[in-house]
Amino acid sequence: MKHTPVQVRNWFKLHFVIDMIFAFPLFFAPVSFLGFFGFETVEVNLARLVAAALFAIGGMSLWMNRGSYDSFMVMLRLKLLWSAAATLGLVWGALEGGPKSLWLFAIIFAGFFCVWQWWYVKMRQGI
Numbered sequence: 001m002k003h004t005p006v007q008v009r010n011w012f013k014l015h016f017v018i019d020m021i022f023a024f025p026l027f028f029a030p031v032s033f034l035g036f037f038g039f040e041t042v043e044v045n046l047a048r049l050v051a052a053a054l055f056a057i058g059g060m061s062l063w064m065n066r067g068s069y070d071s072f073m074v075m076l077r078l079k080l081l082w083s084a085a086a087t088l089g090l091v092w093g094a095l096e097g098g099p100k101s102l103w104l105f106a107i108i109f110a111g112f113f114c115v116w117q118w119w120y121v122k123m124r125q126g127i
Helices: 004-028 030-036 044-063 068-096 101-124
Strands: none
Touching: 004 030, 004 044, 004 068, 004 101, 030 068, 044 068, 068 101
16 A cells, blocks of 8 residues: 655645735735735735635645545645646746746746655655
8 A cells, every 4th residue: 555655744744834824914904915026016806816725735735635545646736736827927027027936936836746756756756
């Protein structure tokens, strides 16, 4: 029977914490939070939509942390899709002249993509 390494479970817990650190201010104070990162104009409804995605993905990372191997594989696929799309979107925005902080966020999402990809491959190999 395949198992989920404790390190993956720990990464999921860390991901929950990081998502919540960004989700709460994006949801409750989007203008000041994004202003801190150099955004001159903020569409608060879109910011809250992003916060909702962070609440959902981060929340599920914690909620299902004691889940089965199969549930972790499903979540890893979701995290791979989310982090890849987010990275591409952020790089695109930065290249179109968005705030320089977009590069920082792109690096963070790309880093998470690498973590999730590494664990996805390792778990499929049966480590």
